[in-house]
Amino acid sequence: MDNTARSERSRNAALQAALTIIARDGPAKLTLDAIARESGMSKGGVTHQFPTKHAVLKALLDMQRAHFEEFSRRYAAKVGTKKSKIALATEIATMREATTAPQSIAFAILGALGQEPGLLASSRERSAEHVAAIKAEADDVDLALLRWSAARGLVLASLFGMCPLSEKERERLFARLLDDEQWTTFAKPEKKGSRTAQRR
Numbered sequence: 001m002d003n004t005a006r007s008e009r010s011r012n013a014a015l016q017a018a019l020t021i022i023a024r025d026g027p028a029k030l031t032l033d034a035i036a037r038e039s040g041m042s043k044g045g046v047t048h049q050f051p052t053k054h055a056v057l058k059a060l061l062d063m064q065r066a067h068f069e070e071f072s073r074r075y076a077a078k079v080g081t082k083k084s085k086i087a088l089a090t091e092i093a094t095m096r097e098a099t100t101a102p103q104s105i106a107f108a109i110l111g112a113l114g115q116e117p118g119l120l121a122s123s124r125e126r127s128a129e130h131v132a133a134i135k136a137e138a139d140d141v142d143l144a145l146l147r148w149s150a151a152r153g154l155v156l157a158s159l160f161g162m163c164p165l166s167e168k169e170r171e172r173l174f175a176r177l178l179d180d181e182q183w184t185t186f187a188k189p190e191k192k193g194s195r196t197a198q199r200r
Contacts, residue, residue, distance in 0.1 A: 011049045013039045015063065018056050030056065058119055065123065071097050087133035088144050089178055095155040096174040140187040147177050 017039035021030050030053060036043040050056045076090045083089040131148070138144035154170055157163035163170065176182050 007049070010041060010045055011059075013041060014046050014049050014056070015059060017041075018060060032056075054119070061119055061123070065126075068094050068098060083180070085134075085137050085144065085180060087130065087137050088148060089180075091130055091134065091148055092151040092174065092177050095151040096171075096178075098155045099158040099170060099174075143183060143187055147183065151177050 014035050017035045018030055021034050021038055025034075032043060032046050032050070032053065035041075035050075035056065036046045039046070050059065072090050072094045075093045076086055079086065079089060131145070134144050134148055135141050151174065154163065154165075154173060158170060165173070
């Protein structure tokens with residue numbers, strides 16, 4: 001095994017150990033010493049990959065972001081012209097996919113929020129870009145944002161273990177949020193020159 005492969009293997013082992021610690025013991029118990037014990041690596045091996053806890057949390061968030069961005073790209077390419085509101089559909093489908101993430105990911109996000117709130121700045125920026133794309137393609141901006149917000153609420157409640165709905169019920173609701181035909185009767189196209197249209 002060459003040095004690059006060995007380094008990548010060590011990095012992944014440290015991240016998996018971090019997720020295990022967060023899920024089992026909570027974000028406050030995540031330390032470089034704990035990662036070393038959990039992974040079986042030396043502390044020097046861990047700090048070679050991640051010099052600080054901040055670096056570990058950032059890597060966990062980056063790993064999840066990359067996973068879901070790749071899912072979004074594949075979904076958008078797959079549905080192509082089948083959806084007229086591709087930005088909204090992609091966001092809802094990606095949030096549905098996120099409900100399948102291990103709960104430890106939610107704890108990692110909580111850990112980042114509580115201890116390193118600055119780490120989430122890039123996530124907020126990406127969300128703002130996605131919302132701008134949804135607004136740009138929408139006939140009824142408010143309705144599109146309501147659908148987006150409902151999907152976001154479902155995924156957050158699911159990830160943080162606060163959703164009383166069964167997996168089957170959640171899937172049914174996501175399917176309805178994705179189905180444009182379910183929402184056509186509620187849509188109110190905005191008039192040119194209206195205050196809402198100007199805000200776009």
